[in-house]
Amino acid sequence: MTNFPENPAETAAQSLDFHRIDLRGRSLTLAELRAVVPRAKHQTMADAEQKVLDIIAAVRSRGFEALGEFALAFDGVEQSHPRVPAAALAEALENLDPSVRAALEESIRRARRFADGQRPANVDVELGDGAVVSQNWVPVGRVGLYVPGGLAVYPSSVIMNVVPALAAGVASIALASPPQKDFGGLPHPTILAAAALLGIDEVYAIGGAQAIVSFAYGIPGAADDQAIEPVDVVTGPGNIFVATAKRLVKGVVGIDSEAGTTEIAILADASARPALVAADLISQAEHDPKAASVLITDSEELASAVQRELTVQAGTTKHGERVTTALSGPQSGVVLVDDIEQGIAVCDAYAAEHLEIMTADAAAVAARIRNAGAIFVGDYSPVSLGDYCAGSNHVLPTSGTAAFSSGLNVTTFLRAVQVINYDKAALEQVSKHIVSLSDAEDLPGHGDAVKIRFAGA
Template sequence: MENAAAAPAREGFRTIDLRGLSLSRRELKRALPRPLVGDHPPEEAVGRILEDVRSRGLPALRELARRFDGVEQDHPRVPADVLRSALENLDPQVRAALDEAITRARLFAAAQVPAEVEVSPAPGARLVSRWVPVDRVGLYVPGGLAVYPSSVVMNVVPAQAAGVPSIALASPPQKEWGGWPHPVILAAAALLGITEVYAIGGAQAVAAFAYGLEEADGHPPLEPVDVVTGPGNVFVATAKRLVRGVVGIDSEAGTTEIAVLADAGADPVLVAADLVSQAEHDPQAASVLVTDSPALADAVRIELGRQADATRHRERVLTALSGPQSGVILVDHLDAGLEVCNAYAAEHLEIHTADAAAAAARVRNAGAVFVGPYSPVSLGDYCAGSNHVLPTGGTASFASGLNTTTFLRAQQVVEYSRSALQDVSAPILALSEAENLPAHGDAVRARFPGNNH
């Protein structure tokens, strides 16, 4: 007799059958599983929070901490002794794991620093493209249903590799930890040498980073940052979208999602395990299987029921798997499956096919691609060396995951000699006249008095 607990997952993990259909890009995107848009989109609520923090500062943060976190705050800055104590009391095994994750992340982040480029289009003409770090960044580490010291690593390491001189970090206050962020979060920050840490969660953390806080009660001001990065829920992602332009952001890294492209030879146990691993993040997490094998889809459904029943966060997993954002997509063949994956633009895309490397090479839209059965998303979450702060909700079609260049700007340097400028003065004068901007040409003529150009 089948396990009764498996039924909700098997029934809830819906099927979208695209076999035999010829869909336009628009139709395909509309057919994909996505979260339902609520009756009250978060933009309005998040906008109020941003404005409240911008206009009132610390009093607003205190009220929001009381309202959302059940915490009474004097000031959100985490004292140095609290950071030091968290590191001193960190479980040695967890510290060793963080050290390994940091070592691998630093190796990859350092390799991402672009080289300076210099060209000379003509004698005496010099153009340089150099990469300059931003002055200050605000890094967000989520809390709530789980603890994410790995997100501390993913945020901090590329910022340090880029050479950012000023780094601040925020994570939600936890009532059970005296109103400070979880001690493992604090320990990870201390391990990386981050001393400016704030107990602020959600959209209000993004607001504090974007607008800053005045000096208060002997605490130094929280100076505004240039870039805000880090994952979070839909409110954090919305806040980042709304402050874009005031500050830079990495991407809208909201509730997690995984897509798995698999053929008949894939192991349903592994596929189901990876779908469950992301479903445990949040009831709104998305787990999607794309396959040309109905037999595999059936086997994965059975495994989802079995594994969901056995996992610690059973109810959360079952809710995520049965939501409109999750399901199996049946396609005619793997070429069609790749088309679906590129339209879906998953945060995490796993490839479980006979020639996974060849299929992965054809993926255009994904935050990160995990190739073969021994490259699960869990590897990327912790110790691959890649970054797990990735674009969600289809934004991987235009946005990148967090990386060293997130914290760098390409700056152009132009240096021409007198003769090099004179050689190109005629085209400048012609274009300035064509654009009806004669003063542009006059600025060049002024450098060559007596010249009849």
């Protein structure tokens, strides 16, 4: 249990060290920028890998027996089987606070509208008479969705995982979340209620890497209703062990990304309001002591004003100790730049999970950003809007991976299947080219497979 100081404002003022990186007057390459931006110096996937390999081996060899041992060791819960009874899902929804239910329903409504608009169209391309190549988007058959536990409760993550899978047309959806000792070994009831709202009835009380492994490989049971069937895709955020497990099972199943601890970067100039900047940095810092909060600005005056605001606001927020730890860590701080041009370069090098733009002409600046999981434009688009009710998805790439990967969306659950349909005349038209290329690659059988179709014709 966290022990908070009697006077958190005084403690924050003494201990909050929001350090600065001054890049003004320096011309740095992309590689150099990536090396100097704030990053966490904590446990890596390499450190966690052997522990996760042991979990994989145990779950694959001993199935539900191993899951029971992990539930006891990690969650303090005795468990005979992790499947959440249907009655528990119904009860959780029935007992859900009406205001929370209304908020979840609005979040679902907006997320569904955005997800429904994301589905790409099938394409048919006629390359000649009788020569048609198509690309059809086909949903995967079954997905396993992970919703973390830990320091907070994340019914919003149920929505963010489930809604795009439903919009993609996935027929079989299973969800896992850690068992909670305080709730009889089941996941938090608000998690269960969110699942019930979305019509998900296959829910498991399994946490961490073992949940990812259970979905990837499946677990046989004594009867059909006890087994966990393997999935095609695993998605959802989690800690370093969840991310490591996803990396290790990638190839057995598809994954969304190897998401780590949350992060926010804010690109701001002198026009930004310090109180808003500080509040948004704190909103992410309260997730985890290792969360990253980074301000990128060309205004030293703004940086100083934000520092003062952070000290005041961190001293009054509920999770002040956690926030102060996150803001004082090496993963957080201010990056001072010469101008917005250099600030954009820093943003692209950092490739933030969440990037807020609080500058003059924020929309135009946002349009120039290449690398970010999600971009929040102006004073009235805070990250907390995206966490709950924007309609966007909050399962986003972290740790710089936004430079090459995307947030969770409908296409995560779709496959592009190409269909080739040529008739005889269309094949004959390109047959000599196929023969020429097969000879050039010393694969004459490829050409023979075409020539035989016209032998004696």
